[in-house]
Amino acid sequence: MGNRLHTFTLRMNEKKKKVSIYDIAAVLGVSGSTVSRALQNHPAISEKVREQVRKTAREMNYKPNALAVNLKRGYSKTIGVVVPYINRNFFSSAIEGIEEVANRMGYDVLICQSNELYEKEQKILHSLSQGKVDGVIASIAYGTRDYSHYNNLAEDRIPLVLFDRVSDEVKAGMVRGNDYQGAYRVVRYLLSTGRKRIFHCAGFQHVSVWRDRYRGYWDALQAYGITPEADWVRIGGVTRDAGVAFAREILQGKALPDAVFVASDFVALGILLELMRNGVKVPEEVAIFGYANESFDELITPSLSSVDQFSKQMGQAAARMLIGKLNGEHPEDVLIEPELILRDSTRAQGSDFSMNLTDITHEGKL
Amino acid sequence: MGNRLHTFTLRMNEKKKKVSIYDIAAVLGVSGSTVSRALQNHPAISEKVREQVRKTAREMNYKPNALAVNLKRGYSKTIGVVVPYINRNFFSSAIEGIEEVANRMGYDVLICQSNELYEKEQKILHSLSQGKVDGVIASIAYGTRDYSHYNNLAEDRIPLVLFDRVSDEVKAGMVRGNDYQGAYRVVRYLLSTGRKRIFHCAGFQHVSVWRDRYRGYWDALQAYGITPEADWVRIGGVTRDAGVAFAREILQGKALPDAVFVASDFVALGILLELMRNGVKVPEEVAIFGYANESFDELITPSLSSVDQFSKQMGQAAARMLIGKLNGEHPEDVLIEPELILRDSTRAQGSDFSMNLTDITHEGKL
DNA sequence: TACATTTGGGCAACCGATTGCATACATTTA
DNA sequence: TAAATGTATGCAATCGGTTGCCCAAATGTA
Numbered sequence: 001m002g003n004r005l006h007t008f009t010l011r012m013n014e015k016k017k018k019v020s021i022y023d024i025a026a027v028l029g030v031s032g033s034t035v036s037r038a039l040q041n042h043p044a045i046s047e048k049v050r051e052q053v054r055k056t057a058r059e060m061n062y063k064p065n066a067l068a069v070n071l072k073r074g075y076s077k078t079i080g081v082v083v084p085y086i087n088r089n090f091f092s093s094a095i096e097g098i099e100e101v102a103n104r105m106g107y108d109v110l111i112c113q114s115n116e117l118y119e120k121e122q123k124i125l126h127s128l129s130q131g132k133v134d135g136v137i138a139s140i141a142y143g144t145r146d147y148s149h150y151n152n153l154a155e156d157r158i159p160l161v162l163f164d165r166v167s168d169e170v171k172a173g174m175v176r177g178n179d180y181q182g183a184y185r186v187v188r189y190l191l192s193t194g195r196k197r198i199f200h201c202a203g204f205q206h207v208s209v210w211r212d213r214y215r216g217y218w219d220a221l222q223a224y225g226i227t228p229e230a231d232w233v234r235i236g237g238v239t240r241d242a243g244v245a246f247a248r249e250i251l252q253g254k255a256l257p258d259a260v261f262v263a264s265d266f267v268a269l270g271i272l273l274e275l276m277r278n279g280v281k282v283p284e285e286v287a288i289f290g291y292a293n294e295s296f297d298e299l300i301t302p303s304l305s306s307v308d309q310f311s312k313q314m315g316q317a318a319a320r321m322l323i324g325k326l327n328g329e330h331p332e333d334v335l336i337e338p339e340l341i342l343r344d345s346t347r348a349q350g351s352d353f354s355m356n357l358t359d360i361t362h363e364g365k366l
Numbered sequence: 367m368g369n370r371l372h373t374f375t376l377r378m379n380e381k382k383k384k385v386s387i388y389d390i391a392a393v394l395g396v397s398g399s400t401v402s403r404a405l406q407n408h409p410a411i412s413e414k415v416r417e418q419v420r421k422t423a424r425e426m427n428y429k430p431n432a433l434a435v436n437l438k439r440g441y442s443k444t445i446g447v448v449v450p451y452i453n454r455n456f457f458s459s460a461i462e463g464i465e466e467v468a469n470r471m472g473y474d475v476l477i478c479q480s481n482e483l484y485e486k487e488q489k490i491l492h493s494l495s496q497g498k499v500d501g502v503i504a505s506i507a508y509g510t511r512d513y514s515h516y517n518n519l520a521e522d523r524i525p526l527v528l529f530d531r532v533s534d535e536v537k538a539g540m541v542r543g544n545d546y547q548g549a550y551r552v553v554r555y556l557l558s559t560g561r562k563r564i565f566h567c568a569g570f571q572h573v574s575v576w577r578d579r580y581r582g583y584w585d586a587l588q589a590y591g592i593t594p595e596a597d598w599v600r601i602g603g604v605t606r607d608a609g610v611a612f613a614r615e616i617l618q619g620k621a622l623p624d625a626v627f628v629a630s631d632f633v634a635l636g637i638l639l640e641l642m643r644n645g646v647k648v649p650e651e652v653a654i655f656g657y658a659n660e661s662f663d664e665l666i667t668p669s670l671s672s673v674d675q676f677s678k679q680m681g682q683a684a685a686r687m688l689i690g691k692l693n694g695e696h697p698e699d700v701l702i703e704p705e706l707i708l709r710d711s712t713r714a715q716g717s718d719f720s721m722n723l724t725d726i727t728h729e730g731k732l
Numbered sequence: 733t734a735c736a737t738t739t740g741g742g743c744a745a746c747c748g749a750t751t752g753c754a755t756a757c758a759t760t761t762a
Numbered sequence: 763t764a765a766a767t768g769t770a771t772g773c774a775a776t777c778g779g780t781t782g783c784c785c786a787a788a789t790g791t792a
Contacts, residue, residue: 018497018522020778031742036780044740061521066496067437068778071747076433086461086477092453099479108493111452111477113465127474130432131384131748155427156384269665299635301667386748397772402750412770434748437777497778 019062027056039064070131078108079322080133082124084116084141084165089294090311091139094163097315098137105323107134114141122149129156135322140165142207142238159325163318164309166208173325175318175334177309179209182338183216186261186289186307189340191224193348195258195287199232201246201271203263210238213263213291238263243270251278259287259346265294265306272304272345287346302344309338385428393422405430436497444474445688446499448490450482450507450531455660456677457505460529463681464503471689473500480507488515495522501688503681506531508573508604525691529684530675532574539691541684541700543675545575548704549582552627552655552673555706557590559714561624561653565598567612567637569629576604579629579657604629609636617644625653625712631660631672638670638711653712668710675704 021035028035030049038045038053045053056062070076079102083091099109110133114121121141126149128136135158138150142165150170153160160172190198200217203210214233221228231253236242243262247270250257262268268290272282282288282302290297293308317334324331387401394401396415404411404419411419422428436442445468449457465475476499480487487507492515494502501524504516508531516536519526526538556564566583569576580599587594597619602608609628613636616623628634634656638648646652648668656663659674683700690697 018778022778032779033743033781034741036778037741040780042781046740049740061518063492063496063522065437065778066493066498067433067442068497068747069780071431071433071437071749072778072780074747085458086452087455087458089453092451095452109478112475126429127432130429131434132432152427156429296662296665299662299666384748388748398749399751399773400771402748403771406750408751410770415770431748434777435750437779438748438750440777 018065019060020065021062024053024056024060024062027060028052075134076108076132077106078110078133079319080110080112080124080128080136080138082112082114082121082128082136082138084114084139086111086113088292090164090292090309093311094139094315094318097312097317098319099315100312101316101319101323105319107319107323114143116141116143118143118145125149125153129153129158133158135159135161135326137161137163137318137322139163140167140170140207142204145206159322161318161322161325163314164209164311168208173318173321173331173333175314175321175336176208177314177336177338179212179338180216180219182291182307182309182340183213183261183263184220185216185340186291187217187220188224189342190259190261190287190289190346191220191226193287193346196226197232197255197258198226198228199250199257199260200228200234201243201260201262201264201267202233202235203238203267205235210263217261232257236267238267240266240270243267243272244274245270247271247274247278250275251280256280256286259289261289263291265290265292265297265304268304268306268345269296269300272300272302283345283347289346293341297341298343302347305343305346306341307338308341310336384431385426386431387428390419390422390426390428393426394418441500442474442498443472444476444499445685446476446478446490446494446502448478448480448487448494448502448504450480450505452477452479454658456530456658456675459677460505460681460684463678463683464685465681466678467682467685467689471685473685473689480509482507482509484509484511491515491519495519495524499524501525501527501692503527503529503684503688505529506533506536506573508570511572525688527684527688527691529680530575530677534574539684539687539697539699541680541687541702542574543680543702543704545578545704546582546585548657548673548675548706549579549627549629550586551582551706552657553583553586554590555708556625556627556653556655556712557586557592559653559712562592563598563621563624564592564594565616565623565626566594566600567609567626567628567630567633568599568601569604569633571601576629583627598623602633604633606632606636609633609638610640611636613637613640613644616641617646622646622652625655627655629657631656631658631663631670634670634672634711635662635666638666638668649711649713655712659707663707664709668713671709671712672707673704674707676702 022032025032025035034045034049035053038050039057081095081098086092095111102109112124114124118141121144136153147167147169150160154171161175162170162172163175166174166176187198198221200214202214205211234246260271262271268288272288275286276282280286288304290304290306293306297304297306314336321331388398391398391401400411400415401419404416405423447461447464452458461477468475478490480490484507487510502519513533513535516526520537527541528536528538529541530543532540532542553564564587566580568580571577600612626637628637634654638654641652642648648654654670656670656672659672663670663672680702687697
């Protein structure tokens with residue numbers, strides 16, 4: 001047998017082919033079925049043969065061809081994840097949560113980034129729906145306004161779970177943060193510290209999370225009898241540069257705001273730096289409150305108050321939901337309550353303002 | 367024909383099966399081969415049939431099964447990428463570079479993270495080598511000390527390119543930054559600003575990049591007639607916490623260093639914050655120089671001097687190299703020269719120290 | 733010894749494509 | 763009109779596994 005193995009090895013080097021069950025079968029003089037069954041611990045195969053097969057497989061460095069297995073089985077035990085960017089803290093920790101649950105349940109995770117581009121998102125989904133994954137977890141790119149590529153997944157029987165950036169136009173399971181509440185509470189907190197003239201820097205309104213945050217902001221102000229003026233709100237992209245641009249607008253306005261509630265930490269960063277570069281004191285003159293609790297928030301000076309969305313838990317919930325769907329269940333949508341993280345950029349001014357807000361995390365509890 | 371299509375649709379809903387070329391063939395009354403060829407624009411198929419097939423395929427929402435295609439073709443046009451973490455700026459921009467080149471060349475990219483764990487890395491490579499990818503680009507986890515899982519890829523004819531974290535024990539193409547030079551120049555710069563007592567916080571020495579940085583540090587000091595004492599160097603993990611721990615050691619030592627050259631920005635962050643928390647002035651008393659130019663470097667106060675490794679270019683080079691290998695070429699290894707980014711954490715003290723170092727980038731040139 | 737079971741393993745179809753070769757028909761040429 | 767091309771399509775093998783069904787040998791039972 002050692003001899004046959006040797007012969008085989010030589011052939012290997014010539015033909016540069018991978019080892020299949022039939023190669024093992026040939027060496028052992030059995031059929032492919034037997035090898036397949038032996039490797040699966042099928043009871044119909046005797047202990048003796050089973051051991052021989054396993055041993056030979058090991059010696060020949062056999063690895064099952066996942067493509068063949070998946071093709072035959074009809075599923076791949078793989079979950080596709082589509083996010084705008086993988087290097088946003090929010091998304092990378094969501095992915096962490098997804099991987100954790102998925103791996104535990106025996107699934108692989110295939111990560112893709114859309115770069116916020118509709119076309120790339122489309123391509124990715126198209127590629128994933130060619131049998132590569134059993135289901136998809138996604139957070140919609142903001143370049144996306146037509147959702148048919150998402151809805152098409154259903155035609156291919158690929159279950160879909162959206163998290164964070166969801167849309168009612170898509171039929172899918174959803175895991176969302178309570179962005180409305182988060183925003184509402186941010187504004188209420190700012191009001192409680194005596195800030196009244198509260199601006200808002202929003203993201204594009206076709207995106208659920210930014211629309212909800214805007215609504216929360218609006219309703220909170222209304223609830224306290226304040227109606228925002230037209231120039232209090234700016235809608236735009238969620239980049240640092242957009243923040244810089246908004247800061248400049250603010251500086252050119254007739255009066256500084258007391259506070260700015262920003263729908264994204266990256267925008268908040270741009271605003272904060274640009275305001276300070278122009279001599280505006282944060283938080284003394286203007287308080288700034290971001291959203292997403294990016295990792296840089298606590299590193300900048302002043303540290304940036306923000307809203308933690310429990311991104312890892314969101315990822316876990318999304319993975320659980322998708323796997324539930326794959327098992328034929330009908331899991332309910334998940335809504336995760338966010339938590340305010342208070343830092344220096346919203347430090348209260350002057351005399352101790354006594355608050356009565358029990359739902360707020362104080363600095364350090366991060 | 368509309369009728370046949372309708373019948374088919376009904377069957378679809380019942381059986382919940384995806385559309386194959388044979389379904390199209392059945393509707394049109396032709397063979398599977400014809401459909402396959404028509405979809406590939408094979409010249410042997412008449413214009414008329416070709417159009418019919420394409421039209422029907424579109425109507426039936428046909429998507430080729432990637433598993434079947436790849437199984438048959440023997441390759442997948444997919445590149446596997448394995449990195450320790452996707453949310454490190456360094457790695458995510460390397461991935462950006464990889465994707466850019468790969469997509470342009472018609473390859474998909476499958477991203478995996480090892481979390482610095484040997485076991486997970488092993489699992490990932492094992493899974494990738496089951497026919498899922500044509501080649502692998504990786505940066506070795508620091509939990510890895512045995513490299514057979516990498517070398518095993520060769521047995522499966524899967525070309526491998528390592529970037530950043532490489533190893534001589536692995537037979538693979540390599541794209542590296544010139545870490546030795548980077549470190550050497552950092553230390554030379556620090557010396558040029560009058561700092562002599564320069565500590566070094568290194569990463570585990572079985573990892574190429576950290577070993578090289580240590581060597582560069584050592585040689586630079588030697589070249590200037592300085593021999594580091596035993597407690598000048600600490601070898602350990604590359605987390606923020608490790609930095610905090612080192613800072614505490616420093617604080618308990620007999621004398622503060624003039625500067626600390628840190629092999630990782632995350633460690634440098636920990637050191638910087640902990641030193642400052644204990645009243646040490648940075649850079650007045652101690653200068654700190656990091657490595658990797660993470661995005662938070664410019665955001666903290668004082669901003670952190672660091673070494674930019676051109677991670678995106680590294681990714682591009684790695685992808686080019688891998689695709690070259692896939693095309694049967696034998697690309698040469700790539701060494702990328704890093705660039706020093708000077709920020710406030712190493713601001714020179716007292717009188718203007720006139721430097722004669724032309725290879726240094728000055729603040730703002732980032 | 734004869735028959736019924738159990739055990740171990742092979743045959744062949746199948747998953748969804750691709751492709752070399754054969755074939756049927758149409759067209760051109762001698 | 764028969765033979766030689768050309769054109770359009772189908773058959774069947776193949777990629778590397780999995781699995782229902784069938785059969786031969788071994789074992790059990792009377």
